[in-house]
Amino acid sequence: MNRLSVELPGLQLKNPIMPASGCFGFGQEYGKMYDLSLLGAIMIKATTLEPRLGNPTPRVAETPSGMLNAIGLQNPGLTGVMENELPWLEQFDVPIIANVAGTETADYVEVAKVISTAPNVHALELNISCPNVKEGGITFGTDPLIAEELTAAVKAVSKVPVYVKLSPNVTDVKEIALAVERGGADGITMINTLLGMRLDEKTGKPIIANVTGGLSGPAVKPVALKMIYEVSQIVNVPIIGMGGIMNAQDVIDFLSAGASAVAVGTANFVNPFVCPTIIEELPAKLDELGVEHISELVGRSYRS
Amino acid sequence: MNRLSVELPGLQLKNPIMPASGCFGFGQEYGKMYDLSLLGAIMIKATTLEPRLGNPTPRVAETPSGMLNAIGLQNPGLTGVMENELPWLEQFDVPIIANVAGTETADYVEVAKVISTAPNVHALELNISCPNVKEGGITFGTDPLIAEELTAAVKAVSKVPVYVKLSPNVTDVKEIALAVERGGADGITMINTLLGMRLDEKTGKPIIANVTGGLSGPAVKPVALKMIYEVSQIVNVPIIGMGGIMNAQDVIDFLSAGASAVAVGTANFVNPFVCPTIIEELPAKLDELGVEHISELVGRSYRS
Amino acid sequence: MIIQESMLVQSQREIAHNIFEMKLQGKLVQEIQAPGQFIHIRVSEAFDMLLRRPISIASIDQESDEITIIYRAEGDGTRSLSKRNEGDRVDVLGPLGNGFPIAETKAGEVAYLIGGGIGVPPLYELSKQLTAKGVTCVHILGFQSENVVFYEEEFKALGETYIVTVDGTIGTEGFVTTVMENLSEQFATYYSCGPQPMLKAVQEMYANKKGYLSFEERMGCGVGACFACVCKTTERAEANYIKVCSDGPVFPAGVIAI
Amino acid sequence: MIIQESMLVQSQREIAHNIFEMKLQGKLVQEIQAPGQFIHIRVSEAFDMLLRRPISIASIDQESDEITIIYRAEGDGTRSLSKRNEGDRVDVLGPLGNGFPIAETKAGEVAYLIGGGIGVPPLYELSKQLTAKGVTCVHILGFQSENVVFYEEEFKALGETYIVTVDGTIGTEGFVTTVMENLSEQFATYYSCGPQPMLKAVQEMYANKKGYLSFEERMGCGVGACFACVCKTTERAEANYIKVCSDGPVFPAGVIAI
């Protein structure tokens, strides 16, 4: 038996570890460093209908135990991803979760319709939480009704299960989670980045050219755990958790909080081998905890 | 001329540095370590109408570059504070900002009415953002209308200017800021803690007995800066900024973002002498930046 | 007076499995009032591990301005502390809290010192001071297993010493209470430090004896300002909690609800 | 191949005010393809400083598996790096990016190597390799002031070397362009690394020459995956940005919009 296997809507995962969207490109770079078939899945960079240039630079800044980014969804566009990126990934035995973004509902729908037909795309991740674009993105993720409608519209066209990625920049994430569940989401991924800012010490001006950026890394882990803890207890769909995961212990924490699988973002920049390293370390962690299969840990923070 | 002096509604500050509420008790402990008259002001621990026991323990947990707390507003109650704490503080030449909390509007109003008559209380800080109590606290700080009404009710009875302390756990902090300004707030203090959680590595259960806690420390600094940057540009009242300040450079950052003065919380636990140390270091920082008076730095992140 | 000081590491060695003994030198040693007080250690200059760690003072040498601490390297902070070497500096806040009252046992009387695991260290300085004053100390020290036993010889040099381990790999098998059951109750005072269940058992067994217990609680400030480290008192259920850091960590038996 | 390695610090010394030279040993040295490639350094094991720092390879010794880096200790990360000692280990990812093309200058030809401040280091290995191949190197090196000048002798040993400082405390007063104005344009290729305004001035002055410029941009991953480090290209305004870390940091003159 594979002690790490996880089954989620549309996804048969060898293990619950996958790189988070935007932190792994379309796999080509890390694919030179290790065998991508080791991964549970890959969440590819957000894909929009048209190619996007993204924001001006600087796009990243370091913060205590974290970083800010304002990439602004730079990507080669739907056609580029369908023609160049996804076919390249087919050489690996790994399911792809396609992160879908847009400016209006029609964009999301169009991208979802097409990208969900790619043979290796096993699920979509609806990005209604990107804080770094002026239109779309987070505006879809802060209003429950809009989030529900968008989810339903995408569900109607997608050939694969739809996960919705939630923003932590809301008063009540439970409300948004319930809304997307009503909209037909097959799963939830959370959290996207918190909004933050860093100033240049000398000039006092924002370092990030886009002024604000999304905060990720260990600094946000407590916020992510708390939201997953709350949401997982009220929805009936699985959660893929993320936000500051650096090592195998963090993975255990996220599963304990209620996530069924996890994504690793910022940590890839710190250690490009972090995903395979975690996968390797997990069985020993299970032994320590006296657990046979990793799924036994899911939600143990509130299960008696 | 005092290069560090700051004038705010009700407050003539020798310098813009004050300990944040809840991180300095009522001054007695730190008063044994240094002369409290050095401080710009002191924000005392939240005072409620009746004495409060607070939450069960553990009440604190460490997180990457931060900490969680769920003290739950333990305090000796209005009478205790009026009779024992405030009179003791009168020996120092330092204005007190009284942090006022409650479960319902009537509590807030009653505490505000009485505590604002204490001779050394020069301003109130309305705590509508405590994440660690079941009733009151944050529930007042997430709905603009409720926040506005509470502010107005307290304003009506307070003998001193009223600052309102905002929660970062909202979709749009600008909306709440504008609401309390409409309610008559003389100033805004921000940010209170973000909601977060930490799990025990072995059991997977929450470490904080209250399950969730408030996240503070350097980890939240980017979030605080971003919110202050946004709010200071749309309100006409001054902001006392806080969230992760550890040193003089952080103070410069908060002023640059738009705060007129700052409060230092968690850092007191790391270094009990942090406030006088910062005050001592500020003039050299001003020299480095070629600035004569500290107030010239306020809002320079967006001023041209 | 509480001071913050960059103390000099005089030595560091592993004295049992994951148990380290560190000697620190500095002028805060002159401020120490009683055995059982503790210091609050910043384990890293980085912000990663923001909170200080409370560690008891295990031995005091006021002549050489030196204290000894004994700690278990378990979590990230203590593990990082265990990597400091002779000559390094450690940021220490202290001395904190109120220690064990020596005056409560007279010369010629017998005192029982009952410690569990990482609660044993402060009893060593306590025993040194009581013995010096002419008190006969009996030490009952409980550990998990032989590999984490420390200072057996040091305690034996001061008085009768019973070692007890949960797995029986050394000394009596069982808990401190296993030993206590077979000991006379002819003593004046007991002093105890260790895990809460142990303190509870000790307090119950010696219910009509004069005793002092040292408590642990997670801390923020360590100086009484943040209300993190409170314990409920037995006296009035609706009364204020009492603070371990500044009201304790040592309390007379019966004060804290356990 | 890009590898991640815990490299051994062979030496570290301050060679000018706040400018450090560090020698690192490890097997990634065998992977280096060209001068101008860089390494991505984790400056702390703690999470405080999460992002790696990109630093150019200044000198390569493949026989002893050693590289030299030269960096300015300015921010928190590089300051922390400057505290490592001989025998310590440093977590390095590399070699990264594409370096300066040596093949573009033939033996017997003249190459101008134009560096500014902390952009000077990669030119040293470049010069060593070009010189070894029989290219005549002329070095034009600009600095703020005398106290931050480094490697003057090392460059002189390889060829004609002009030092220029903004305040004139050593060498010519002014900018690299001040020197360039008075130099012949009889050269085959130029290679340049330094602040963007300098690169812009150099490129304009030598508009009809073959040149290669090395760019800087804030980085996330350093390997091409995060789209943090992009620059706009001159070619098609609406085209994709180009990545400094994996497409560069060296680009032929004219490719990047500056």
Ligand SMILES: Cc1cc2nc3c(=O)[nH]c(=O)nc-3n(C[C@H](O)[C@H](O)[C@H](O)COP(=O)(O)OP(=O)(O)OC[C@H]3O[C@@H](n4cnc5c(N)ncnc54)[C@H](O)[C@@H]3O)c2cc1C
């Ligand atoms: C008054 C007092 C005296 C103590 N004396 C000693 C001693 O002499 N020797 C010794 O080995 N231990 C002692 N302890 C326990 C010691 O403080 C903890 O083991 C230590 O703080 C754990 O830190 P860490 O870095 O290993 O763990 P981490 O898990 O990294 O700690 C994270 C946070 O939790 C806190 N924490 C974790 N466990 C405990 C605990 N059991 N008690 C209090 N805080 C905790 C830490 O202080 C820190 O803030 C004492 C505790 C108190 C309150």
Ligand SMILES: Cc1cc2nc3c(=O)[nH]c(=O)nc-3n(C[C@H](O)[C@H](O)[C@H](O)COP(=O)(O)OP(=O)(O)OC[C@H]3O[C@@H](n4cnc5c(N)ncnc54)[C@H](O)[C@@H]3O)c2cc1C
């Ligand atoms: C390809 C390349 C090669 C370089 N080679 C050298 C070299 O050989 N010697 C040298 O001294 N410097 C070099 N630099 C610049 C060097 O990377 C920065 O000075 C360094 O990252 C600053 O880190 P810090 O810890 O001092 O500053 P901090 O302010 O603590 O850095 C915070 C964050 O901002 C980034 N950052 C800050 N300034 C810069 C900058 N100018 N460029 C890129 N990122 C920055 C840091 O990498 C870090 O992620 C190079 C940069 C690049 C892109």
Ligand SMILES: Cc1cc2nc3c(=O)[nH]c(=O)nc-3n(C[C@H](O)[C@H](O)[C@H](O)COP(=O)(O)O)c2cc1C
């Ligand atoms: C550089 C960068 C780019 C990102 N791009 C995307 C993106 O395109 N789509 C998306 O849904 N999330 C994006 N994210 C968010 C991450 O997928 C993840 O939700 C977040 O960073 C929290 O996880 P972490 O702390 O492990 O990084 C990005 C994050 C970073 C740091």
Ligand SMILES: Cc1cc2nc3c(=O)[nH]c(=O)nc-3n(C[C@H](O)[C@H](O)[C@H](O)COP(=O)(O)O)c2cc1C
């Ligand atoms: C232990 C602790 C107790 C706190 N108690 C209060 C409180 O009683 N009232 C209040 O308004 N804020 C309280 N806060 C929030 C702080 O005043 C401050 O807003 C927050 O911690 C962010 O600042 P910091 O990062 O500098 O700590 C408390 C924070 C901590 C860490």
Ligand code: FES
């Ligand atoms: S730790 Fe702050 S009051 Fe005890």
Ligand code: FES
């Ligand atoms: S730094 Fe990530 S793409 Fe260049």
